[in-house]
Amino acid sequence: MKKNNFPICHVFFAFVLGIAIQLAPPKIWATETQDSYAFMSAQDLYDALSQQSQVALGYMLGIVDAKKGSQPDESCFAVPWRPDADEVLVNAYLNFWPSIADFSMKAPEALTQMMTKKFPCDS
Incomplete structure (x- = not known):
């Protein structure tokens, strides 16, 4: 009677595959929608928005939505309530x-500064 070694081979293969994934360069894992824009500088955001990047638009809208309202420095901004708010x-x-x-400024800081100046709360 022959012994079946396939379960051991499957475990060994999964182990080797796991090691290979861990050792793969991080650039292979990164996608534009995840890591590339995670900590964007204000200049990078400007460049990406100038090129009509949908990822940069989503990044900008996410930051603005998360930070709208009162700020720690007692300033305040509101998001324009209109159909073309993203374009505005x-x-x-x-x-x-x-x-x-x-x-040296990061995108969230620049966006907060811009929103506070251009779209302050009505008080």
Whole structure:
């Protein structure tokens, strides 16, 4: 009677595959929608929005939505309530960024600053 070694082979194969995945370069795992825009600089956001990147648009809208309202420095901003709000926000950022162009600034900080100046709360 012959012994079946296939279960041991399957376990060994899964183990080797797991090791290979762990050792794979991180760039292989990264996709544009996940890691590439995770910590975007304000300049990178400007460049991506200038090229009409849908990923950058989603990133911008997510930050604006998450941070809307009162800020820790007692400033406040609101998101425009209109059908073309995404276009209005993109244009506002594209016009705002060249006026400050602080290359050390991260996108969330620049967006908060822009929103506070361009779309303050009504008080």
